Amino acid sequence: MSASVIIFIIHRLVNILQFVTGYFFMKCMDCTIKRRDGKFTFLLALVLYSTISTVVIFPNDMTNISFALLLFALVNFMLYKGNWLVKLSMILIFLPVAAAVNLLYTDIGGHIFIQFFTEKDLLANSVFYSIAFVILPIFWIVFYHFFSPSLKKIRNIFTDKAWTIVDVISLASFFALFSCIYLSPEQKSYFIWPCIVACLITNIGSIRLAAYLADGLHADLERKNLQLQKSYYEELEHNQNQIRKFRHDMNNHLSVIGNLMDEGNLMEAKEYFSNISSYVQTANKKFCQNSIVNAVINSKYQMMINASIDTFLNIDIDKMIFIDDVSLCTIFANTLDNAIEACQKINVPAKRKLELKCRYTENGYFSFELTNSKVNEVTQKKGRFLSGKEDQNAHGTGISSVKEIVDKYDGTLNISYDSKWFKVVILIG
Numbered sequence: 001m002s003a004s005v006i007i008f009i010i011h012r013l014v015n016i017l018q019f020v021t022g023y024f025f026m027k028c029m030d031c032t033i034k035r036r037d038g039k040f041t042f043l044l045a046l047v048l049y050s051t052i053s054t055v056v057i058f059p060n061d062m063t064n065i066s067f068a069l070l071l072f073a074l075v076n077f078m079l080y081k082g083n084w085l086v087k088l089s090m091i092l093i094f095l096p097v098a099a100a101v102n103l104l105y106t107d108i109g110g111h112i113f114i115q116f117f118t119e120k121d122l123l124a125n126s127v128f129y130s131i132a133f134v135i136l137p138i139f140w141i142v143f144y145h146f147f148s149p150s151l152k153k154i155r156n157i158f159t160d161k162a163w164t165i166v167d168v169i170s171l172a173s174f175f176a177l178f179s180c181i182y183l184s185p186e187q188k189s190y191f192i193w194p195c196i197v198a199c200l201i202t203n204i205g206s207i208r209l210a211a212y213l214a215d216g217l218h219a220d221l222e223r224k225n226l227q228l229q230k231s232y233y234e235e236l237e238h239n240q241n242q243i244r245k246f247r248h249d250m251n252n253h254l255s256v257i258g259n260l261m262d263e264g265n266l267m268e269a270k271e272y273f274s275n276i277s278s279y280v281q282t283a284n285k286k287f288c289q290n291s292i293v294n295a296v297i298n299s300k301y302q303m304m305i306n307a308s309i310d311t312f313l314n315i316d317i318d319k320m321i322f323i324d325d326v327s328l329c330t331i332f333a334n335t336l337d338n339a340i341e342a343c344q345k346i347n348v349p350a351k352r353k354l355e356l357k358c359r360y361t362e363n364g365y366f367s368f369e370l371t372n373s374k375v376n377e378v379t380q381k382k383g384r385f386l387s388g389k390e391d392q393n394a395h396g397t398g399i400s401s402v403k404e405i406v407d408k409y410d411g412t413l414n415i416s417y418d419s420k421w422f423k424v425v426i427l428i429g
Helices: 003-032 039-054 062-079 084-116 122-133 135-155 160-182 189-248 250-262 266-281 291-306 325-344 397-408
Strands: 310-316 353-360 366-373 379-381 384-386 412-417 421-428
Touching: 003 039, 003 084, 003 122, 003 135, 039 062, 039 084, 039 135, 062 084, 062 160, 084 135, 084 160, 084 189, 122 135, 135 189, 160 189, 250 266, 291 310, 291 325, 325 353, 325 366, 325 397, 325 421, 397 412, 397 421
Parallel strands: 310 353
Antiparallel strands: 353 366, 366 421, 379 384, 412 421
């Protein structure tokens, strides 16, 4: 077999290794951001990521790394859905990793090659080139194996604040990498190797840090979940005690109604019966199949009854599958608290009105619309809605929490109001 045929085969093997590298690089991206649907999108992302993850990075050459940066930004923002901050984070985290690995294997390999061969040795050049290229797919396969659990963990838990923390850490290695490449000394590029390795370790460490932050956020969510469960069981126990007490007094209630009817006081008997019916209806109503959310709504519903708020609730989220219970409860609890607080400021009880419509459709869309009457002025400061709470630190925290959840699920939050009404609309899907 001639040398030219061997060189041809080697170069085709290298092309295959490039696509293997690109595939696992893309799998790492897919762990954290959602790629748009379609086979064409998949193939285009595969080709472009294969180029980005295998681009040759030389010291003193800003062209290739700048090209990789622009191409990376184009792929992330055009072919992937979701929050722009998450897409930016992927660039800041993964570009230094890919560029550092590519520069190290290229530069170290080049120094080793010139010790034993010359550029005229085409066969040796191709063999050495292919051996060096095996490093990239191995690196990304191992990287995906060890870090995909961490990347998947942070996907649905991280808030914008958490992503910002990771971005700040990654920015240091991002700029350090560009500085090292641009300022690399002539013929002594090995001086920048420790810095490049430090950039690589820093960004790999930032992924582990993100996983630890995600664990902390998850633990916080679990604590909130336990608190909601505690509230649910306390509410359930309270209602059961009320029912036991009601059953104990049932004979007395029936005797009273019977005596009133015997005496011909039908209106009083009807009014007494209406009071008993209202008492039974307000005890542990079932608004939806989700027990935790149902407990929260029950608690808020009792507050509405006590505040004489004319309430209409239409909740159909029995098939909710992709929004966790804690997030749902945060949406319901915070928005209803604000609505009840606004209604309570209305001096005329007859004008206190609240309407909540919420549903989850078969095609995977969650819609939430809450409208309440109001008389208070709505005040905003730096994008936060200010309430009438005495605690200044509590201003706008409810809406901010809801916005974080909506952003986490790539939804939309729309708030509108006039002199009499305040409306919150949430769409996620």
